[in-house]
Amino acid sequence: MAKATVTAVIVSKGLESMLRDCTVALSxxxxxxxxxxxxxxxxxxxxSEQPYEIERLPGVNQVIRLDDGRSFSAASNLAARSEPSDLILLLxxxxxLHSDALVEMLDLISSPSVGVVGARLVFPDRTIQHCGVVMTPRGPHHDYRLMRTETVSRAPRFVPAVTGAAMLIRSExxxxxxxxxxxYNFGSEDIDFCLxxxxxxxxxxxxxxxxSVHLEGQTPGRISLDGPARLVFSQQWEGRYSVDGE
Known part of the structure; x- marks a missing residue:
């Protein structure tokens, strides 16, 4: 039986040392x-001011250079469409990634009813950064955020949305x-996609x-874009989603 194919997409600007650590863990x-x-x-x-050299990025098959810089959505879409595959991993x-992170993600997406799978992410201090996004009257919220990871169940969850920081998607x-x-420029496009x-x-x-470890918000200027993205999300989705679970 032929293997399933996956296109892993990493959008990055500068921060080459961190990107290298990311690609080593992914490998x-x-x-x-x-x-x-x-x-x-x-x-x-x-x-990036200094273009990446593929030889310096372990496990990377292709580097697509965008001199002008684009939104996360536009850059991700470009790369995802560049290589036909069964699955797309946004990272x-x-x-x-933990070395075993893809095992359960692949298991979950093998169910025909599942279209998107996210990953449990923690900060370096082992508190939860992401283990699913829930919808509240005030908008999307990362469930269990900042709780100690050892206090949160290891059972896989079905949730309204997951973060695009590590997201496996059916290409179809x-x-x-x-x-x-x-x-969306940067932010909320992942929640929008899940909905x-x-x-x-x-x-x-x-x-x-x-x-898996997520440092969160490392790209310069990234945090300042959250507000406009949340406004777009609110305009698109206010009153159109449930706040009582999956």
Whole structure:
């Protein structure tokens, strides 16, 4: 039986040392599932002052250089469409996957009802950064954020949404939805995608078996873009989602 194919997409600007650590961790995770999937790693150099050299990025198959720099959505869409595959893995440059992280993610997405799978992410101090996004009257919220990881269940969860910092997506679904919405610059495009996937009848899962590290907000200027993105999300989705669970 032929292996499933995965296009792993990392959008990055500068911060080459951190990106290298990200790709090393990704390579280790890929090695664990090598018998199951064939993974092609694509880095989008999103306007770095010093262009990346592929030889300095372990495990990377292609670097796409964007001199002008684009939104996270636009850059991710470009890379995801550059290489036909069965699955797309979106990964932030400040996420360092646990070597077993892809095992449960692949298990979960093998269910025909599941369209998107996220990963359990922790800060370096072992508190939860992400283990699923829930919807509240005030908007999306990272469930269990800042709780000690050892206090939160390891059972996989079905949730309204997951973060795009580490997100595995069925390529057919990605194409059907037209990729990430480019109405967003940086932020909330991941939640928007998950809600649209649910409208198509797919479930959103979060793998919980292991902890991967997410530094969060490392790209210069990234945090300042959250407010405008939340405004776009509110305009798109206010009153259109449930606040009582999956």
């Amino acid at each position: 280790d995770a890929i090695a664990v599932v090598d018998s199951r999937v064939e993974v092609r790693v694509v880095v989008v150099d999103n306007g 932030n440059n400040d996420v360092f 679904l990605f194409r059907r939805l037209g990729g990430l919405s480019e109405e 649209r996937a649910r409208q198509e009848g797919f479930r959103i899962a979060c793998a919980q078996a292991v902890d």
